[in-house]
Each structure stands twice: as structure tokens, then as C-alpha cells.
Amino acid sequence: DSGVTQTPKHLITATGQRVTLRCSPRSGDLSVYWYQQSLDQGLQFLIQYYNGEERAKGNILERFSAQQFPDLHSELNLSSLELGDSALYFCASSVGGGLDTEAFFGQGTRLTVV
């Protein structure tokens, strides 16, 4: 158990809909990262938050947004969903946003858009 909790574990929704994925980081970790992993692909970095503020942005679509709350949990919002958005979405956390980037991953949310 990495200490990072993601909910829900599975999500099936229709095209055009909006969903929210939730992540609770490990206790004491200030950084939260979101990644997308399509079938048999590597990890695509989406966005990072550090202590409530956006720290870095990767290949995140404009239809996607995220935030980190004062209690440090984070949510990833995906809207106007398309079939191609079907993927595993991982959240990871680390203590800081700098060199101590040993990130610990949650088990992921498997999103299926039908």
C-alpha cells in the first residue's frame, strides 16, 4: 500500500459527459501529480500541484482541469469526454516539488468512455 488513495477505482461513462477523479496523497506529501496511461502505453504527465498551487503542466487537454484543496487532496475533472479519453488515470504524491521526487502512486482510476 503506497498510502495514496484514488477513487473511484473504475468509472464508465458516456461521451460528452463530465467526471471527477479524486486523489488523497500520502500523509505529509505536498505534491500531487496526475498521469494518464492509455492501453499499453507509458505514463503521460498531465499536471502537478504543490501545496495548493499549480506547479507544472504537461500534456493536459483544455477539457481537463485539476485542483488541490487546502487539505491537500486533489481532483481531476474531465469534461466533454471522448472515446479516446478512456485510459488509466494515476495520481502520485511526493514530499516536495523539487529533487525529492520519489513519487508514490495510487492504484489508479480506470475510465471507460462508451
Added chain:
Amino acid sequence: GQQLNQSPQSMFIQEGEDVSMNCTSSSIFNTWLWYKQDPGEGPVLLIALYKAGELTSNGRLTAQFGITRKDSFLNISASIPSDVGIYFCAGPDPLDSNYQLIWGAGTKLIIKP
């Protein structure tokens, strides 16, 4: 942007064989991380390397931080069925002020029955 190149892309091996994989970059890295991902699970950190030339073991796994600081190697000795999965290398981008983690595309390990 920075890229990490992992090879091989996939490996088919017999149980009991030793496994070697590597990760290379075009620029110097200060930290190398090796993760393993089981099917349907999140990546799990196996080994972290912080110093050029460093050799670190975790059970049957051994990883090395290349002396040029542009590569790293992961070896698995006497492979067993539970070693199956995808192995990723990663490292904080030294050219990024946020030290964003960069990931290799992974090496998929498959053990022949």
C-alpha cells in the same frame, strides 16, 4: 524536451534467467528512479539512485547509476513469474526548474511458461 530512452521495449525470457535493461538520456541526470508496474496497478518504486557510479540492490534487483550520468541499468537475477510487468525508469528533469519527473516508455517483461 528531455526524453529517456528505455531498451529493450519488451523481453521474453525463461524463468530463472537473468534480465538486463537500460535507460539513457541525452543530458545529465542527477537522480535515477526505477519503477515496476503490475497490470492494472500503479507503478511502484523499486530503487532510487542519487550518485554517479552508485550500485544499489533490492533483493534480486540491482540498479546502477552510470558514471556518465546519462544512463542507468537495472538487472534482475534468477527471474520468477512475479517479475512480469512493465519496468519504467524516471528522473527529475535537470533543465526544468520544477524538476518535473520524466519517464521512459517502459520495458515489458514477459516470462515464457
